[in-house]
Each structure stands twice: as structure tokens, then as C-alpha cells.
Amino acid sequence: MSAPTTGPIGAPGPAGRGQATGGDRLARFAPSAARRRRDRFARASILAGTVIALVPLALIVYYLLSKGLSSWSVSFFTTDPTGSTFFGGSSIGGIKSAILGTIEIVALASAIAVPLGVGVAIWLVEYGRSGWFAQLVRFFVDVLTGVPSIVFGLFVYIVLVVGTGSTYAGYKGSIALSLLMLPIVIRSAEVVLLLVPGALRESALALGVPRWRVIFSVVLPTALPGMLTGVLLAVARAAGETAPLLFTAAATLKTNFNLGGFMNSLPVQIYKDVTSATTSVEHRAWGAALTLVVMILLLNLVARLIARRSRLA
């Protein structure tokens, strides 16, 4: 496709104006060897950085699978952890109470956080908009986003444990988790609600439909998939949190369906096993960690699929 190019393209040199050889034609424009080196080096470094970013993921996945899978068994999922830490897997029990506890606690937390969060988001988008109060609310939601998770535990502890003189309970852990979920739900719901085209609202309003109806029959259904994504992300986040549960839900070994009493949970169980002095439960910790990660990944996957199918923008 080309005329043969003679002469070194890379070497900068005086170009003969009247010469016909193609190669020299561009010679004086060509980047110097040093520039080329810098370009190659920079690109290689960037690629190296990217690979480095991916290495931990590979290692985590590998170790979770290799150490976690081996402790998975039917009994692993169907027996409660015993308190014993003797060597020998069968006597330490499984993680049944932890899984059930996580499901319950997170379910209650979601039941609290989602309606409240969506409500605040609706208010922000439909009513508050850019008023001073709305700015204030947004500011506080932002504040809430940055609060360390252990501080949520402290909050609930102060109000519900110290304040009432009662002790740890599953539902108190749920409340702490719902505080954690609240800003995520509000933020993501707000984002999605803002994407619903204003024209949609206006045409409904122009038909004489009352505002509340417009919200419930037009705006919310349109925004639903996106909000679901946000909710699932918040749930995935809450499921993995340990700190808020440390001094609210407490952990117990037995399966306990009563949210009013102590309740085990996966993150807390893992934490206890990791920090215990004996190595026999390390194995169980890996298995429990794998379980937790699989649960969270499933939630993320569903969230991503829903996000992909909803094309609001």
C-alpha cells in the first residue's frame, strides 16, 4: 500500500528540501528516541500498575476457593457452631446460625432502610429540589455516607442499650445496619429518580393527575429497576459489615429466630473465628468467608443485571 520508505524515520536530521526520497521527508518531524523510550516506558508502567491492581483479586479468589471449598459440606451448612475449639472439624460445628442470622438481620435492616430511604429520596427529588432544606438534608446524607461503620454501632448502643438498660438484641443490630444502608439507598434512589425525564412527569400532571398519583403510578415504576439496583447494592454492603453488630446484636452460637434475642451472623462469626487463639476454627472461617462472599457476589450480580436492563438515560 505504500511507497518504499528509505532512510531512518527515527533519526532527526536536516531534511533536504528538494530531495525526493520519502524517508527523509518526515525525518525532522519524527519523535526522538528519547521520546519514544519515555512513551514505551510510561505505557509499560501503566500496564504494570493495572496488573498489580488485579493481582490481589486473583489471590483472594484463589485462597477463598482453595481453603473455603474444602470446609463446605452439608453438615457445614446445617449445624450450628459449637463453642468448642478442639482439633478435628466435626466437633467445631458449622455455620447454620450465622447464615440464618445474617439473613434475618439484614432483611429487617432492609425493611427499615428501604422505605425510609426511598421516602427521603422522593421528597428530595419531587418536593425539596434545590431549596435550602433540601440542601441541608443532602449534606447530612453525605455526612452519613462517610461515618465509619463502628460509629453506627456506637450510636445504637448509646440509644438502645445504655438508654433502655436492656441488652443486645438482633433487631438492634438491624437498626445499626439500616443506618448504614440509609445513605446508600437515599443517594442511589435520588440518582435514579432524577433520571426519570421531567417530560414524563409534566405530561402526567398536565392531564390533571394529582401529584401523589404521578409519583406512585408514573415515576416510581419507571425508576424501579434502577432503585432496585441501589437497594441490592446497599444490602450487599450491609451483609458484609461486622463492626455495627459487635455491640448490638452480639453473637450467640445457637440458631435463634427471635430478633429480640442474641443473634449470630456471618461476619461476626468469621471475626470471632479469626481472632480466636486456636487454629482449628481457621478452616471454618475460610468456609464462612467463602459463603459470605458468594452471597454478596450474587447480590451484586443481580444488581448489575437489573441495571443493565434498565435504560433510563
Add this chain to the structure above:
Amino acid sequence: MTPEPTTPEMADPDLEIRTEAKPGTRPSAPAKRGLSVKLEQLRAFYGASEQVKGIDLEFRANEVTAIIGPSGCGKSTMVRCINRMHEEIPGARAEGRVLLEDLDVYGPSVDVVAVRRAVGMVFQKPNPFPTMSIFDNVAAGPRLSSRRRGDLRAKVESALRNAGLWDEVADRLDEPGAGLSGGQQQRLCIARSLAVEPEVILMDEPCSALDPVATLKIEELIDELKTRVTIVIVTHNMQQAARVADRTAFMLDGKLVEIGPTQEIFTKPNDPRTEEYVTGKFG
């Protein structure tokens, strides 16, 4: 406002890119000239869709050639193939030859970076680097190959003079480039392109975002610049083509319909489609 230099004689005599610079005279060899550009069977694709469908065209050295045609006819695409910017778009590719004098810029051993330095480009919307001062904007190109302060200063000044902007900005070279007016920003971009001493400058509707006064200034500039470089200008404004271009090419639907001296194209075109376009029957 001080008048800009209207002849290159008033420009900085230290111009490195010229061995001699006398306006209007045909310089004797070896004097600086722009290069001619020849397109041979150029085709350009976006994915599977062919936008430029086999064009043979020559842009003569040291002349201004205008490309006119209705929107979507492929003029910008074609021009972007000349400095190989077209392939920057994902999925886009080009076939055929683009010859700078006798060198095919699509040749296998040709460095695209060198091509882009030899063939400069001025874009539709003025786009000075927002985080840089006026000086740094113009110096950006030369700085890539030499960081010597002395060299840079000389190059920046001569480029700004050649772009007709020096008098207006000489005392505020450190101010942000984005703080200038639209017309000044575009001249800044032209200076930026000139600073790397290209042989050809491609202009893609350079005045469409500017007011009439700024447009006029740039058209005067084009007239001076053609003694140093070959200029290809894409324009949808036929009056502009009539004002600045030596030759004009009319494109329609990815193909070249006709090319000739500007006067002829606008008064006695050969092809009936050209006549329809220039008399405003469509486009």
C-alpha cells in the same frame, strides 16, 4: 488595538522555519515551501459503513484548497484521514494512499506521530489546553522535542506573530489560554499548530464558531500563511471558500464531484450537481 502584521516581513526575522521569506515571490530553491498532498483512492470506514468512497484528489503545494459540500458528505472524515486522526476513533479505518509529495503516510514503516507533526490541524471549536497559559499552549508542541528555554521563547514568538496574535498577547503570555475571546482562542490554536512548523495545515470549519469580525481576521491569516504551508480548509460557507481558496473541491455523498479553480467552480462548474449546490438548490 494595534494592527496585526499583514505581511510576513513584519514578522520576526528569526523565523527558523524559513531560509528566506519574501511574500509574493516564488522562492528559489532551496526555499521553504509547503508540500503537496495527493489522495489516491482514499476510502474511510466507520466500522462497516463507508463514508469516503474512493477519492482521488490533489492539494497543490502553497495553495489554499477548500472542500465544500452538504453536511454528512464526508468532508471532515476525508480531511481527518490526511493526518491519520480518523483512525483514533474506535472501529474506524482507512484504505488507499495519502501522499505527502511522494511519501504515503499510511506506509507500513511510517510513524503516525511524525505525520501528525508534519500535518497540523485546526479544529472547529477552538480548544486551547484549559490548564495552560498562552505561552504554554503554543509551546506545548515544541516542548515535546526540546525543552531549551531559549529555543522555546523564539518559537512561541514567531508562531504567535505568524498567527497574527503576538501584538495582542505579548504582555500577557502567562495568562490562561482559555481567557481569550473566541477569535483569539482560534488564532492561539493556529499558533499552536504553527509552532511545530508543519508542512500542511488542515482546517476543519475553523470559523464556524466565531463571529464575523474574528472570521475575517482568520481569513486574512490564511492568505498569508499559504506562502509557508499548504492549507486545506473544510467549510460549509461558500462565500468563505470564494474568499480564501485558490481551488475548491465539491464533495457529495463520500465522493469527489469536481475540483477546480475557485472562480470556475462558483461561476462555470462542469458538473450539474456542483451547479445545484453552489446556487443553493440544496445543502
Add this chain to the structure above:
Amino acid sequence: MASVPTADGGRSLLERPPLARLPDRALKYGLTVLSALILALIVYFFVRLIGQARPAFAKEGVFGFIFGNDWNVGAEHFGALPLLVGTLITSALALLIGVPVAVAAAVYATELCPPRLRGALTMLVELLAAVPSVVYGLWGIFFLAPKLEGAEQWLADRLSFVPFIGGGHATIPNYFITGLVLAIMILPIVSAIAREVMATVPADHKEAALGLGATRWEMIRLAVLPYCRSGIVGGAMLGLGRAIGETIAVTILIGDAPRLGHHLVEQGYSLAAVIANEFGEAQGVHRSALFAAGLVLFVLTLLVNGVARYLVVRAARSGGQRGRGVENAAAGGQILADAAIGA
């Protein structure tokens, strides 16, 4: 008026009965009250927290508490400096290691990566965010720390002339491994924001750089990175905020030395870790001191996140249409950014 179409039989639309307006007003005021309640709740928590922390501040004085260099439970003396320093050291280390890697991954994904791989690469980096904190602690303490112990000791010996960073005897929980794992944990958020900010760079400027005959790296250096500076810094600060507040992984990986560790490879402590470790059995002033530590932590993250958010919003504002992706990335990571843009 008689010809005006009606919504409910016979009565003109212009005369809606007050009862029909009730749901509207109920909703509006109900939601307003709800939002106000949430605000009040947060303020209430903050106030109660201060209340619970007061005894400790009374005992040590606010400055004495924050800058006192001795956390001695037995002697009932609570100076939080070792905790504060531990928090800051590990977070700084996380930034030092994590931000360059995150930005490199973002640059690669936006500028250098083959388009087909872009989605997969982005998703993989985001996956790091899905791993819960306690699993990072588990993986860190049982896999990474033992593997790196030898290397850490070697480095410490080589660098022993450098104060604090070099020298010392590597223990399994230590500052370094904590900082390293924290770096991994903040990778996704910093990378997501950097990526979104880089996507807002107008193609104009990139083309201008390329048109001048710049190599790919020179184009990135000229047109992309300067444009994204404040956004990237904002993202880094959000990562910092995350690292400061991180509790469980840090608790597992930093140890529980109540004094300032003398070397990077030795044990230390952090504000969050002390609460996690000691709260269970704390009484009286000790407990109050832990609340105080929580308060300090809270205020610290507030400040850092405040600055971060300001920078991110500024970067988003100048990004036009795509700027919203930046804010959403800050709110909920890449999934939300993609969902909102419909990407």
C-alpha cells in the same frame, strides 16, 4: 366553564374538592417530616455521643486526650495519640500504595485498553469492593502477612537507617500489612472516580494534543491528567476517608499495642481498632474514653470527606453531561455510575 372536561362525574376540574387534595398534602408533609426526622436523628446521635464521651474529656482534657501519648487501661490514663497516629500512618500508607495503582488502572482503562476488554477490566476492579472487610482481615492475616513477613524483615533491615520506616523486628500484625490491605480496599473507589473523571475530558483536547504530534503518553500527560487533577485528588481523599474509618480489617491486622510502634513493621493500634477490641469489657471512664475515640474518628472522617466531596463536586461540575457519572461513582461505585449514564 360548562364545557370544561371533568375528571370525576359532573364537577369541573377547576373545583377539586379539598378531600381529593388530601393525599397530596399528606404525602408532601409526611415526607418532609420524615426527612426532618432523619436529620434530627443524626444530630441526636452526635449529641449523645458527645455526652457519653464527656467524662473522658473531663478527665484528660480535650487536647490531653487527643494528643496524650499513653493509652493505659490499667492506670486509667487515656491518651489517644498512639491510636490517632496508627490510624493516620496506615491510611497514609494506603494512599501511597493505592492511589498510584488505582490511577494507573484508570488511565489504562480509559486511554490504553482495547475497547473490548474495558468492561471486563472495570468489573474486575469493582469486584474488590464486593469483598467484605472481615474477609480482607481473614485473608490478610492468614495468607498475606505470613507470606510477606520475610520480605518485610528484609526491607526493614535494608532501610534500617531510615527512622521508623526501617529497622525493627517484623511481627505478624503490623502497620505495614495493614496499610497494604487498606490500599487494596480503597482501590475500587479511587479507581472508579478517576475513571469517571477521565471520561469527562473533552475529546477536543485529546485530539488537539494528538494533532500536534504527541505520542500517546504525551497526550495523556498534556490533555488528560492536568484536566483531571482535582477530581483525582478528590477521589483519593474519599479513599482516605474510607481508610480512616475502616474498622475490622484494621483491627485484625494492626495488633493491639497501646503504645506507638517504633517501626513500620511492628504492631500498632488505631482509633477504630481500640473500640472494637476493648468495648466489650470496658467500664466507666474506660468506656467513656472509647466513646471519645469514636467521636474523634467521626470528626476526622467528617473533615476528610467534606474536603473530598467538595473536590469531587467541582470536578463533576466542569464535566458537563458526563460529570454526573463522577458524582455517582463517588456515591456508589462503578455500577451506579454506569447505571445512571446508561453505559
